[in-house]
Amino acid sequence: MTTFYHWEHDNLILKVHIQPRSSQTAIKGVLGNRLKIKITSAPVDGQANADIIKFLAKFFAVAKSQVIIQSGLHSRKKSLCIQSPKKLPDYINDLR
Numbered sequence: 001m002t003t004f005y006h007w008e009h010d011n012l013i014l015k016v017h018i019q020p021r022s023s024q025t026a027i028k029g030v031l032g033n034r035l036k037i038k039i040t041s042a043p044v045d046g047q048a049n050a051d052i053i054k055f056l057a058k059f060f061a062v063a064k065s066q067v068i069i070q071s072g073l074h075s076r077k078k079s080l081c082i083q084s085p086k087k088l089p090d091y092i093n094d095l096r
Helices: 047-059
Strands: 005-008 011-019 026-031 034-038 067-071 077-083
Touching: 011 047, 047 067, 047 077
Parallel strands: 011 034
Antiparallel strands: 005 011, 011 077, 026 034, 067 077
């Protein structure tokens, strides 16, 4: 089964699909093999990427420096690394 995340040691790797210019910033579920995230900012001057990092840092209770965009810097489809997340939602299995 393909999923939107996997573990690399203590780091959570997420595959996400970003929808910019939304009315709210929120996780909206799974789209194919990616976690769909809506954000209010536009993809201009790196603002959308900055907002994704800020949102996910708060969501996983880590510092912004612990959220790294591994691929897809200029794409809606991204791979992100959350270093040692402190908080996990129920739909992410903590088995590593």
